[in-house]
Amino acid sequence: MPHRDDQASQPAPSALQLGSGPRRIVLISASVGAGHDGAAAGLADRLTAHGFLVDRHDFLDLLPARAGRLLCSGYHRLLTWAPEGYQRLYKATDQASRPGALWRALFRSAEHRTLAVLPPDTCAVISTYPGAGQVLGALRRRGLLRVPAFTYLTDFSVHAMWVAPGVDAHLAVHPVPAAQAHAQGAAGVTVAGPVTDPCFTPATAEQRPAARTRFGLPAHAPLALLVAGSWGVGPVRQAAVEIQKTGVAVPVVVCGRNQALAEELRRDGIEHAFGWVDDMPGLMHACDVLVQNAGGLTSLEALAAGLPVASYRCIPGHGQTNAQALEEAGLAAWIREPAQLGPVLTELLHGPRGQAQRAAGIALHESAPGPVPAITERTGHGLTPTAPSAAVRHTGRRRLALTATIAAATVSLGVAAPLAYAYAEAPTRFIAVTHYLHGDRR
Structure with a gap:
């Protein structure tokens, strides 16, 4: 229409x-x-x-x-x-x-x-x-x-x-x-x-705890927001379990319109699995890093929200080429092997690599002419x-x-x-x- x-x-x-x-x-x-x-x-x-x-x-x-x-x-x-x-x-x-x-x-x-x-x-x-x-x-x-x-x-x-x-x-x-x-x-x-959307902004000190409470998320643990587009496609279950096993961050998964995937994740022991989320700016305020597999609009929204971004277990085609381009631009880390997952997430959450990506993501939105x-x-x-x-x-x-x-x-x-x-x-x-x-x- x-x-x-x-x-x-x-x-x-x-x-x-x-x-x-x-x-x-x-x-x-x-x-x-x-x-x-x-x-x-x-x-x-x-x-x-x-x-x-x-x-x-x-x-x-x-x-x-x-x-x-x-x-x-x-x-x-x-x-x-x-x-x-x-x-x-x-x-x-x-x-x-x-x-x-x-x-x-x-x-x-x-x-x-x-x-x-x-x-x-x-x-x-x-x-x-x-x-x-x-x-x-x-x-x-x-x-x-x-x-x-x-x-x-x-x-x-x-x-x-x-x-x-x-x-x-x-x-x-x-x-x-x-x-x-x-x-x-x-x-x-x-x-x-x-x-x-201009609603995607870095979280303030007040917004982060309020968002975690609203979504029922842990108050203090580092949170990795895992997204797979509106269709929820790709090896999302595998990626969620692997994030959880690193012990570096708690996975928070958005499955889009794939409600069956959300149910499967809960059966896998992934406690925080959502279907379609209307308030993505709020959920990003609650989280600390984005893990994505397609390099689409959600990646740009996360960069505007001040989240470092990692590409992991990317879908074929544009998912992989976008991951490479985002890495070339210095805006996202492309994790190619499971063994790299824990160390890279640690760098993005607590190290200078994460700080540099946050600054680059915000600058991308603030400096562009439109x-x-x-x-x-x-x-x-x-x-x-x-x-x-x-x-x-x-x-x-x-x-x-x-x-x-x-x-x-x-x-x-x-x-x-x-x-x-x-x-x-x-x-x-x-x-x-x-x-x-x-x-x-x-």
């Missing part, structure tokens, strides 16, 4: 200088996990504070015939049932010079609906999801989208799918992903900084979109049935089930499927 964040408050001067009144920016995210939507929410807050009107849309809803939901479900199943299969797919698509034929057909099927959700007063469109960025770039290249298109890079590492020819600017949270994007040929690369200057710089030329021409509208309708069929087949037959099945049956069959997905018909 679309979200509209129009605000009736008085526009800030920076927005008024761009035209005769408030201008509209459309954000396209995707409800694949929570990180892409979280970034969109942060962007919306900052843009509305500067006087823009903001619409939000879910890219999965812009795909026809429930293809978006099939895509999300297939991705979830692949991470859960065949994580090494996801690793192979991630690597194969990262090494391809362009998306394969089936991916291009899937993205093409979203073009008509994407244009249809842009109101006439739209002055820019921003994607926080790679697929949406590919669609916007293609529309810009063909002249069908007549306002600037931006991609906000939510990850600390930049997969090739994030870089879309035709997109006017790629906004990064840190110089490390900015350099990766630039090396892959991304246009207008700018370090904009994180867009985390995304609004980069956006306003490119939307200050009076550009307004025009509605798609009649030819475009009719072509979109004629193509809709065909693209719906292609998209549904792409996801249900070409992305989800066969990937997990092929990898379970034989590596050679899996490799053949991934070659097909990125356009190799040999």
